[in-house]
Amino acid sequence: MGKFQWSKRLQDLPPYLFAEIDRKKGELRKKKVNFIDLSIGDPDILAPKQVNKVLYDSAKIKANQKYALDQGKPEFKKTIKSWFKKRFNVSLDVDSEILPLIGSKEGLVHFPLGFVNPGDYVLIPSPGYPGYRSAALFAGANAYEVPLLAENNFLPDLDKIPLKVRNKAKLIYLNYPNNPTTAIAPLSFLRKVVKFCAKYGIIIAYDNAYSEVYFDKKPHSIFEVKGAKEVAVGFHSHSKTFCMTGFRVGWACGGSELIKGLAKVKANLDSGIFSAVQDAAAYALSNEADYVNRLRKTIKNRRDVFVKGLRAKGFKDIHADSTFYVWAKLPKGNKSSIDFAKELMKKGIVATPGLGFGKYGEGYIRFALTVDVKCLKEAINLL
Ligand SMILES: Cc1ncc(COP(=O)(O)O)c(C=O)c1O
CATH class of the missing domain: 3.40.640.10 (Type I PLP-dependent aspartate aminotransferase-like (Major domain))
Known part of the structure; x- marks a missing residue:
């Protein structure tokens, strides 16, 4: 034990799910293992170009630096x-x-x-x-x-x-x-x-x-x-x-x-x-607004490709009605979402075990559609 103990409130907190996944990804990178990251809801798509320009111009104004x-x-x-x-x-x-x-x-x-x-x-x-x-x-x-x-x-x-x-x-x-x-x-x-x-x-x-x-x-x-x-x-x-x-x-x-x-x-x-x-x-x-329309089309296309692929691989109960996630029941014969996520990791895919979202998430796995269609197809092939 170190000199200073965490507060009770910090000790009581479970490890933050995505920080844990980040740590696992860090280990894979250290071992120079390639993987497709479908774990975190951080879109791979750039923010609107003009938004960056506004940010840059606005940042130069003195009042905005205060x-x-x-x-x-x-x-x-x-x-x-x-x-x-x-x-x-x-x-x-x-x-x-x-x-x-x-x-x-x-x-x-x-x-x-x-x-x-x-x-x-x-x-x-x-x-x-x-x-x-x-x-x-x-x-x-x-x-x-x-x-x-x-x-x-x-x-x-x-x-x-x-x-x-x-x-x-x-x-x-x-x-x-x-x-x-x-x-x-x-x-x-x-x-x-x-x-x-x-x-x-x-x-x-x-x-x-x-x-x-x-x-x-x-x-x-x-x-x-x-x-x-x-x-x-x-x-x-x-x-x-x-x-x-x-x-x-x-x-x-x-x-x-x-x-x-x-x-x-x-x-x-x-x-x-x-x-x-x-x-x-x-x-x-x-x-x-046009950017958001295009984003929706991109995610829909990814979703359609990925869901079709999952079905072909034997996933039956798949939910993908909004957001850029796919929430899929583990294929028959799998009970633990953590074990399933570990198996996926061995195949080169990082996804989020349902249990990480609470006990009623057990039995499911979450895929984030935050890579392009080519990568999603690769992921399907690895499954
Ligand atoms: C359901 C939900 N709410 C809130 C957030 C937090 O988003 P932000 O703090 O980036 O606005 C997230 C991020 O993944 C989320 O999934």
């Missing part, structure tokens, strides 16, 4: 407002209902610090994005896994949440289009969840990071439901929409009371988003 306003640049917030109105037909107040973030993860993970007390319950989808569990644990809360099952279209069955848990729950994380299952939530479910959460006094943290990565059905915002602003905060991201993962920019929006709480947490934690990044992000929202 501390940014921690509530976000008004021009960026106005752009978010217009985009939201156009995309979801939802009106947001620039001053009180929009808060730029250093990527959606930052807001998602910090949010409970503003609203959750030690001992409260935080409901997390299982399988689900691993950051939700960390967020609950950092706030000293109990993370309660709500199953997302195939037979329920990967929507939580709210009626099955025990009364004791409902009464102690302060927050539920929901994420549609869903990582990892690729499910999209219908408006009828969103109505049901708003009603349920209003009844039990539970805040909805609606993670909409993949709102623009769809193929057929256009995903909804929770705020299309009447009364949602009373109980929900939404999280959006430039990472997936514009392949701007490294820029670290997104936003939270929704009920002013919830935004105010998150803003107070952030005012004490960070000092705003680099102003040039906010200018680039605003530019992307206003000008890069």
Whole structure:
């Protein structure tokens, strides 16, 4: 043991899934083993060219090199407002209902610090994005896994949440289009969840990071439901929409009371988003709709090729309805997703075992379509 022990909160955290996978990939690289990386949702596609130019030009301006306003640049917030109105037909107040973030993860993970007390319950989808569990644990809360099952279209069955848990729950994380299952939530479910959460006094943290990565059905915002602003905060991201993962920019929006709480947490934690990044992000929202259309076509093409290949290799239960993931049930005879992922690694493919997303992810494997079609075909051949 070293001289200094990790805090209890850090000790209690499970290893962060993608950091673990990164470590494994590092080992393979060290051994000079070639592999196709289908593990992390970091698109291989470049961000829009003009966005880089805006970033570069804006970075040269003296005012932009100083501390940014921690509530976000008004021009960026106005752009978010217009985009939201156009995309979801939802009106947001620039001053009180929009808060730029250093990527959606930052807001998602910090949010409970503003609203959750030690001992409260935080409901997390299982399988689900691993950051939700960390967020609950950092706030000293109990993370309660709500199953997302195939037979329920990967929507939580709210009626099955025990009364004791409902009464102690302060927050539920929901994420549609869903990582990892690729499910999209219908408006009828969103109505049901708003009603349920209003009844039990539970805040909805609606993670909409993949709102623009769809193929057929256009995903909804929770705020299309009447009364949602009373109980929900939404999280959006430039990472997936514009392949701007490294820029670290997104936003939270929704009920002013919830935004105010998150803003107070952030005012004490960070000092705003680099102003040039906010200018680039605003530019992307206003000008890069064609880029997003092309991105969707590219991902759809990859998905079609990969899903066809998986079927040919004996995978039967495959989900690929949105996002750039494919969520596949392990072929017959395989039980452990970790063992299966290890076998894939031996064949030269890195994918993410379902168990890494929570206990209800066991029995599945997630492939990220973040390489080109040629590489995906190679991966299929290696399977
Ligand atoms: C479901 C989900 N939410 C949020 C994020 C975080 O995205 P970012 O912080 O880059 O906006 C991710 C990243 O993979 C994700 O999959």
